[in-house]
Amino acid sequence: MRFIIQRDRLVQSVQDVMKAVTSRTTIPILTGIKIVATNEGVTFTGSDSDISIESFIPVEETGDEIVEIKQTGAIVLTAKVFSEIVRKLPTDTVEIEVQNHLQTVIRSGKSEFNLNGLDAEEYPHLPQIEEDNVFKVPTDLLKMLIRQTVFAVSTSETRPVLTGVNWKVENSELICIATDSHRLALRKAKIEHEGNVSYNVVIPGKSLSELSKILDDNNDPVDIVITENQVLFKAKHLLFFSRLLEGNYPDTTRLIPAESKTDVVLNTKEFLHSIDRASLLAREGRNNVVKFATIDGGTIELSSNTPEVGKVVEELQSESIEGEELKISFSAKYVMDALKALEGTEIKISFTGAMRPFIIKPLNDESILQLILPVRTY
Amino acid sequence: MRFIIQRDRLVQSVQDVMKAVTSRTTIPILTGIKIVATNEGVTFTGSDSDISIESFIPVEETGDEIVEIKQTGAIVLTAKVFSEIVRKLPTDTVEIEVQNHLQTVIRSGKSEFNLNGLDAEEYPHLPQIEEDNVFKVPTDLLKMLIRQTVFAVSTSETRPVLTGVNWKVENSELICIATDSHRLALRKAKIEHEGNVSYNVVIPGKSLSELSKILDDNNDPVDIVITENQVLFKAKHLLFFSRLLEGNYPDTTRLIPAESKTDVVLNTKEFLHSIDRASLLAREGRNNVVKFATIDGGTIELSSNTPEVGKVVEELQSESIEGEELKISFSAKYVMDALKALEGTEIKISFTGAMRPFIIKPLNDESILQLILPVRTY
Structure with a gap:
């Protein structure tokens, strides 16, 4: 050579x-x-x-x-x-x-x-993959799909299937779901799909993160081929193979509440910064929980109290509050992760009570959803 | 309050x-x-x-x-x-x-x-320092003095005094010396000094590194006050106190050879990059030694051989070679550290034989000197 x-x-x-x-x-x-x-x-x-x-x-x-x-x-x-x-x-x-x-x-x-x-x-041979059923996703959308879901995979090997992202293809729609059983990220996208085959597979979170790092930022289509135990991503001059995770991914549809009792619309950045500050002292105390309460006049109060360090109170003006009054506690990290994954300047949070999971979505965008389980402290 | x-x-x-x-x-x-x-x-x-x-x-x-x-x-x-x-x-x-x-x-x-x-x-009280004898060094020069010497201090606590930089003030000249007994960095500078007091102290390397990070990049004078066991640096709105190291700093003057047998003038960057490449494989073999040899026509050969990985040969054209032919081995890291500390596009290396320490200086600049002990492999 x-x-x-x-x-x-x-x-x-x-x-x-x-x-x-x-x-x-x-x-x-x-x-x-x-x-x-x-x-x-x-x-x-x-x-x-x-x-x-x-x-x-x-x-x-x-x-x-x-x-x-x-x-x-x-x-x-x-x-x-x-x-x-x-x-x-x-x-x-x-x-x-x-x-x-x-x-x-x-x-x-x-x-x-x-x-x-x-x-x-x-050197071991790469898997041979027959390219009968290919679907295409533009590179930038693929990177976005990964970024908006992969952070929510489980890092624990207790249930290995949860360390991956569930990819479901049906009727020219791709649905990506990740959950570590405390929070869930879901993102949908229309795809180009010539055949009409359905898939339901679990791709390791680590594989998707690495793939995302290699792909350039453009909108060239990436060809995706799914087999029984492998997925292949084909970009220009680049082949990326990953094994799939074995085991059935849990059905998550029943986790997502269909109705809500309190809906709050907030500016995404203001909310993110307020939670960040409200959780500063809680982080020091090794517990990362903040309290969220609706108060008069469309105002939200975020607070936390760590007796050995001190306490903090943040007030935040909402765009709107509809429905019942609410006091709820949650992990600041999970909500901040979710907010960073969302696009859009305003988000809507839908609560169904202090003990039920709540949903964060961008205002007027049904393609993405972040679900978070509250913490019982109030 | x-x-x-x-x-x-x-x-x-x-x-x-x-x-x-x-x-x-x-x-x-x-x-x-x-x-x-x-x-x-x-x-x-x-x-x-x-x-x-x-x-x-x-x-x-x-x-x-x-x-x-x-x-x-x-x-x-x-x-x-x-x-x-x-x-x-x-x-x-x-x-x-x-x-x-x-x-x-x-x-x-x-x-x-x-x-x-x-x-x-x-809260403990800060040391009380009488400001009888102050000398001044412009901020940018002070940062340079630190950068060009502090990297050569010892990181081992075997001889604690070597973890500091020796500062000597005499006749309106400041001399900074650092050595870990394998290499030595020396930098001189003229200073403004009203009194005519002499100092010979050792400032912890860590203190100087931290000081350097805090100081802005300007040429405002920093006032320096040295007492028996403390040094105080005074910049605008900033006081920086450090304890001094106890113990006598070794007399290093006799280490520096006064004559040389081989003098080589090289482009600093080219030499730095060649050593970097020549030491790539040696680093992998856990030994960071490269061989340096003068060959015909003013050419320098840098090489290293790590049997389990491979070998590398680099040729480098010198500006000039004067004196005896030479083969010598040295730590690539020490020479690269020294080259990074020097200013100037060309440097002169003065050897006095394969077993004697050698000196690297910028061409036509007597204010700074880097001395390195060779390794016995040739």
């Missing part, structure tokens, strides 16, 4: 596939990046066996030569060392050559690195 | 004095910030008993009212909570009021915090 490649493109591809590589693997070859040079271009692969990422650099793009292939072939190089080297090379082009079977030379200007490679034949 | 203060100034002062506050103190009151309101303004103090910082906010500055004192007095508030609160308050002015002896109310817009304060009478 021997090729000369533009350094910037090399750096970008290596950085992308590195997202799948972990040093904490029990399979030594997975600490490496696989490099395969064909007459079409060079493919880089990184994997931790849960997530696999493949980045392709074509020989030519829009008339510019990006790679000059001198000899096809393949090698695996230690990811950590290789990625540091390529970032620090002095010149705009880099030559990579495999000599004597596995010895690999990296040349750039007057720098010459000799790395001990590993046999690419021993 | 009761006053109304501009929030931005409050935030800045609290942030400055926080640099001295540590949660790992055995004296509970030192986890707090002392606030003293007089008719002249408000003084904030933080201390970990090694370092003490005092920041003063005057009632008025250049005609603008900054603080409105309603009632003089003093209180100590938990530093961590208080600093977080002031950063997040909603309005431009803040009212702070001590009620019922120690209960302190902080008001800003519709936010109201009630903190449990501590008695300011119990």
